[in-house]
Amino acid sequence: MTKNDSQKTAIIIGAGVGGVATAARLAKAGFRVTVVEKNDFSGGRCSLLHHDGYRFDQGPSLLLIPRFFHEIFRELGTSLEAEGVKLHKCDPNYNIWFGDGSNFKLSTDLVSMKSEIAKWEGIDGYERYLRFLQECHRHHEISVKHVLRKNFPSLLNMLDLEFLRNLFQLHPFESIYSRASKYFWTERLRRVFTFGSMYLGMSPFDAPGTYSLLQYTELAEGIWYPEGGFHKVVEALVNVGKRLGVNYHFSTPISSIALSPDSRTATGVVLASGRTLTADVVICNADLVYAYNNLLPPSSTGRSYAKRDASCSSISFYWALNQQVPSLTAHNIFLASAYRESFDSIFKKHLIPTEPSFYVNVPSRIDPTAAPPSTDALVVLVPVGHLLDNDSGSHAGAGTTSTTSTSSTTTQQDKTPQDWPSMLALARRTILSTIAARTGTDLAPLIVHESVNTPLSWRSRFNLDRGAILGLSHSFFNVLAFRPATRHKRIKGLYFVGASTHPGTGVPVVLAGSRIVAGEVCRDLGVGVPWEDGGKEGAGEKGREVGELDRVRRGPMVSWVHVFLMVVVAMVVSGVLFGLRG
Template identity: 75%
Template sequence: MTEQTRQKTAIVIGAGVGGVATAARLAKAGFKVTVVEKNDFTGGRCSLIHHEGYRFDQGPSLLLLPHLFAEAFHDLDTSLEAEGVRLIKCEPNYNLWFGDGESFELSTDLARMKTEVEKWEGKDGFERYLGFLQESHRHYELSVKHVLRKNFTSLLSMMRPSFLRHLLALHPFESIYSRASKYFWTERLRRVFTFGSMYMGMSPFDAPGTYSLLQYTELAEGIWYPEGGFHKIIEALVNVGERLGVSYRLSTPVAQILLTRDSGRATGVLLSSGEQLSADIVVNNSDLVYAYNNLLPPSTTATALSKRPSSCSSISFYWALDTQVPALSAHNIFLADEYRESFDNIFKKHLIPEQPSFYVNVPSRVDPTAAPEGKDAV
């Protein structure tokens, strides 16, 4: 078989959502693909916990940008529906609670938002809300076109004229909170429209204003949930990959990424068992810092990455309740009265705040299969 006719091979390290999606795309492009995964399950951080009829998502609890998921499956000559994935729209998006028992309902329903905003900021407040939507819409559209759908392989690639001319319009040098303050005059609504930075492990007082695009996609396109849990999307991508010939090797940890003598190209992987696998392409979907420090030779890049500050993680509890809590919707945010102080404690003092803001997800509210009848998974 000549080099021209030999089927190209690829190894993907990690069967998380990025790994299984990449594997399917590579197989669609004609590669013979092997996915190696250290766990005995697929999904990585997007896996499930099952307990006596209750189901909990370990990773994401809400799905944004549904059209991008639809696009990924379309590129693989199928669809979410054809693969048995049903997305359920969550309405309202959130119920937000303040310390005095007052609440705010975030929704894609413009009439409902008019009522909610005017309750706190009067008739002019709704006009300012529309202005906030306009700005966050601009952040969203520019980011998708000039950032999300582009590769940034070097510092020079960030200097593209097409990107630079829109830089100031993205407000990267102002915080989300400062931008929201230009449209919302009450402290409460400033909290309502900035808490989303918590999802990125960032304080709204430090996160770039660009990230109001997250609020925009929630308010304009809605929040969704895959019936049966988020792993349904992983299962669908794995099934598509298998049909395209992808081989998934679970319980198969990688000890090393093999390189050419000049370290210029990856040639395969060495498994912890001692087995070597060769490939034309190696795609690493494991944690970046881990890969540089454990799978690749020592380098200045590995040292530099290890010294970089990490984003904040979270503490999660999974509760199987023997009753339902009707006051809770699918997504509930409880906002600290001392909003800024709570974030400063976390990000500047590295302390657990006395009154933290926290998120309560009740998947059984939107998908009854997450809990036994008459009960809630929280």
Template identity: 65%
Template sequence: MGEYVVKTDARRPSVIVVGAGAGGVATAARLAAAGCKVTVVEKNDFSGGRCSLIRREEYRFDQGPSLLLLPRLFHETFEDLGTTLKDEGVTFVKCEPNYTIHFHDGTAFKLSTDIATMKQEIERFEGKEGFERYLGFLQESHRHYELSIIHVLKKNFTSYLSMLRPKFLQYLNELHPFESVYGRASKYFWTERLRRVFTFASMYMGMSPFDAPGTYSLLQYTELAEGIWYPLGGFHTVVEALVNIGVRLGVEYQFSSPIKEIRLSPDGKRATGVTFSDPTRKPLDADLVICNADLTYAYNELLPTTAYGTSLSKRETSCSSISFYWALDRQFLELTPHNIFLAEDYKESFDSIFKKHLIPDQPSFYVNVPSRVDPSAAPEGCDSIVVLVPVGHLFDSKSDTHKGSQNAPGVTQDWDTMVAAARKTVLGTIEARLKISLGPHIVDEVINTPPTWRDSFNLDRGAILGLSHSFFNVLSFRPKTKHPTINELYFVGASTHPGTGVPIVLAGAKLVTEQVLRDLNLDERIPSAKVSNRRAKSSVSPLDTEQNSKWLQWLLLALASLMLWLLFQRA
């Protein structure tokens, strides 16, 4: 088990972390374990951000994530901090089956980690030869998974030159970044139904399977090989455990403390602290600042306006959601813990979300029943249900009634109408396919929409998963973990490298922590069991340093451009 080499000598930098989301609390705990003096300021009166809970009397709902993937990244975070999830009182339970997927005609497919179950289910739709093709898909997605863990999630991409790492380039083509998830799945599955079954997971990144790079079949792989897990007590127990570890290590949390700006030195070249929105509160100073607020919001609202900040507001972003949180006065055992209801017009539904930024006429949607695996989520004999309906993000950052956009001229986002339509469609679809009527048994309801996601968590355009993961929004193209011109200012969270999703953000927290400690010349405080001082220094590629001569940088960039062009030609 790894643990930080904690030293408390005179070199004890002070750090402010803005935001107590998963990335913020993980980074705070890691830096505190490395001997830093850490203060976390959070606008809300709770931790976790989207990874928080909604409580309504005896009912409990996960506000955002409701299933746990890539468990190895969770375990690694706690092991690096010298503890375990079990020691912190966090218990994972496995969900079986992973999902029940319901098609428009009433047929269903059960996704499972059990190989016998999968053989039977696949052959039911694809015939005897289909199972061998499934094993081929599993092999390819396994390759995507392992290569991405090694060469993307555990590596920082601090410049465009970072993509020229020989080991990364060696495997780039095997990651199929220039083909879509749907396109790759179509090579292994010959029925339209199973192509849908093995591609809908791209919605975890808020992307259409027809646009998401083929690399992201790794999401399907981790479900099939490692399973879907649920933390008893709700997903927030993981965040709460990290908060508790941080507090034990000396982290100070200041909740209900929205900030007005990240303070800079007079020359604007260094972050020096934060100014609170409350004018009666004194500014808070620190040696460096790590921002876990929504990245686009931070660049445009917490920092001086720049062309780069403006460009972030124009980048392709993920979708949003209309999410219903329903308290039911009885149980419906026809619903498993995780259910997917797929639209008959599959591609058209995604086009409506990602091209028109609206709700599809026939939306695909996800139904989570936490009380099915965790009885504490609802009173005895009752169910708590979360329904997530993917919809387009807001047309712009400020308004939810903006009439028209470049993608949908003359169209108005009328959220009251869309919520009513979504509710009617969800209840009607469930009743038609499962022959159950939920509506009369809903005794309480909470709703999140793109405007509420924006207002509660400062999410640009209400996009629940931050910036998109299209090829030119990942790796060196994704916003960096360190500000390009302001020293002592770092970023962690969904829209910065390596990307969105709680396990990915936890991997990012580790990258940011190591970057901060190296920049402070405190390499010896990086987890001793993971990397020695010598290896930490040598692992920084010469291509990432600023000592390269200008002509060499231009030469490498030209080679990179040529290589990308050749890959596009092949695609």
């Protein structure tokens, strides 16, 4: 990799969302950027699968917190629209199917939600729902301002007075389920408003109450889907990066991160071919635990990260159907009747529940280009435990498998303590029987092609530690300053971006992380941060004068003197009334 004397250089390992976003940002700041990716495609888990006119999102299919998507393109000098990304709003957000034959439609529409909630908890339940939304809004806005916009390289950063003042408003020491139970009095609605913790790979009985912010963004801002698949966003970031000079090398695995002779500075990467690429900084978007234990010299830090709590994994089916299934909306949740037990099976036993909860995405319902006319593409995600034996099983050939190639997967799975062939069969059987019982549609005869991802293939294809699809867990002592840092503590010039470093998992959160990391790199190397003065939320148009109608004036405040006088008046009135009675 060549450079002139004045231009800073960066190598990014991995073309996942965090990698391509950081690459574009650093190129915008004037760096010469090279991205090396082991696969022949970008996006990592945000990639697509294709079969004979059918298209499937391999990973994420929900675009949440749209402000972060608009923000990065705006700060790169463009927009989603200008890059050809068209977002469709999903309505309803979800159709939630229960074992008793009923369902619940989650929506951003307040009139619809009033009707749905009143059906089960009466009109008072709707009032409690509005109070629940208020709490979730507070969680969301405080988290965006004090967590997703800031870095926490040490525990001292958590002693910031403004952060501490807001900490307890985030309810980090209570679970999502316990917080929801304060507002919803039936078990049905408690489940409706807590299943979203699955996006963090956590049980709602363990996930901190803070994360109800996920429910908020869905209920207040909606769920969106990019026409052409979620990968369209990644593709647009790649295109912007290329225009800014980013160099992409696909099908280029690396064997290690190159270090100086004293192992104190990252100097580049060593490719699997033996060639070395050098740069001023290295940003690792590969799975963080994998990187510490496979791309760097052995260390106690890497071993400790491998012992930390990880998120769950999934068995994901990608089904091409020969006809449409009108009963299914774009996003469907089938909840297990034994709700808590199903989560315990995943997160405590690391297995698949006998009756699992699962998610069904029908991209062709919102985007007809996902399937041939009069047919449907279905993605079914079943949360399961992550791999317990991280060293077992060959990585070779364990990628996404079709129905004609499951024998090789079985051989690998048999080497693990978990019986993956049995769990895979249980998942398929339970999904089909559950959908048939609750919707009246038997999908089995409609499936013309099937591909599958298991924890083994997630690990093999994307180097995910333990096959955990969402990286490290988000328990309280695994976030903020407790989470692996974005800058290596001992190796100068080495940074991390992605699900397992700060601020955490999820596409919008990783996008926020790319902003933090790119800014950190720029400041460390004395390069100006072009987006630092932009993107301020809550502001009007830049340079717009505030008129008289828009001037902020707080409403009248009730002082303690007024309170005291009202109490005195109340006591006097009470005394008079009692005197009259006497």
